[in-house]
Amino acid sequence: MRQQIITGIDIGNHAIKTVIAELDRETLRPQITGVGNASSNGLRKGVVFDMEETINNVKESVKKAESMAGVKVDKAYVSANGLHIRTQPSRGVIVVSRADNEITQNDIYRVIDAASTINLPPNREIIHTIAKNFTIDTQEHVKNPLGMKGVRLEADVLLIEGLTPYIRNLAKCINANDIEVAEFVFAPLAVSKAVLDKHQREHGVLCIDFGGGVSSIALFHEGDLIHTAILPIGSRHITNDLAVAFRTSMDRAEEIKCQHGLTSTEQNGKKDRVDLSELLGEDDFVVPRVQIAKIIDSRVAELFDFISNEMKKLQHGYLLPAGVVLAGGGANLTGLPAFTKNRLKLAVQVGGNYYLEGLSDKISDPAFAVAVGLVLWGFEKEFSGGKLPLSARFSYAETASKVSKWFKNFLP
Secondary structure, rough: OOEEEEEEEOOOOOOEEEEEEEEEOOOEEEEEEEEEEEEEEEEOOOOOOOOOHHHHHHHHHHHHHHHOOOOOEEEEEEEEEOOOEEEEEEEEEEEOOOOOEOOHHHHHHHHHHHHHOOOOOOEEEEEEEEEEEEEEEEEEEOOOOOEEEEEEEEEEEEEEEHHHHHHHHHHHHHHHHOOOOEEEHHHHHHHHHHOHHHHHHOEEEEEEEEEEOOOOEEEOOOEEEEEEEEEOOOOOHHHHHHHHOOOOHHHHHHHHHHOOOOOOOHEEEOEEEEOHHHHHHHHHHHHHHEEEEEEEEHHHHHHHHHHHHHHHOOOOOOOOOOEEEEEEEHHHOHHHHHHHHHHHOEEEEEOOOOOEHHHHHHHOOOHHHHHHHHHHHHHHHHHHHOOHHHHHHOOOHHHHHHHHHHOOOOOO
8 A cells, every 4th residue: 555645845044844754554643754954045035036046955855855764755745935925814705505504515615715705916826715713694703614504604714825926936946856736835834733732722822933034923812823924034134143243154153143142031141251263263252142142132122023013913912821832943042932931921832842753853843843834734634634535535534534533632
């Protein structure tokens, strides 16, 4: 019987990460079999500006994962990110089709399709239509209307749409490596799939993905995605600031950030000093650690100003008992959890433990949140959501049912 393989490719601004997983037939959970990580040198803020470079970077990342897994990737779920992606609410209304007024799955598809029918500029397209809740006649806030009775069915959805040329350029970079794009997945949704569980979504939680070129937020309340946004600040901006401050290259500034970077919440003594002589190739280049912290604080504070502005856009002041979950490579920055707690006055945790089997040690890093989320998205769609090909549904009916139960912990 053919292996059931799912591949996720996270095309980031700093790195391209590939994760290959197989359905473990004993535990009926995704098992990580291959991981690839390569530098990303052809993207800027989520947009391809050097196609040849990006094609080669994707090839390197995928080849590493394929070599580890011992399989050939021909289809993948791919992240979509960037400032060109935006969200907007929409509403659809239909009349229930059956004479006895019982709502069928086809009615649900029709009302979501009606909510997705909006006027978009010719260069933009819808990436996702996320159903938030339904209204049956006068009964509001229905989560699942299937089988219920009513004459009029309405759906409130969140549309996520982006620029078609940018999305097609990403697709071309994947296709050039003989890989089909199974689906583009908005990066904040993939992150949330990896680091949030059902209870956090239900209670109320803010997921912050501190990426390389951009960051993102996704706010969940009562199981619904309330708001999401891409922010023009990433951890690479910190690297830029350090490069300017210490008059050095981006590569060396990145080393300074990774080895000595911290926020002022971790700065215990102002007399603590860091010797950068070896890194910078200069004699007696010793600086106060607080100097590094101040440079980083300034950029991180700017990110949280953007986050605060996004939260102010919401009409309701949502309480978030589940607090904040940090993800992305920037979440590894020393002191960021404490900084976040001080600014947002919420409990904070760092994502990275994905509770997956196989080569889990290779992905135990918040930087892999998007790639892991893409794999979970793919498994949910192909094994848990009844999306299997007709010829395979009978053989895998029992498996799909069991996998579905496991995924309920992740679903809203």
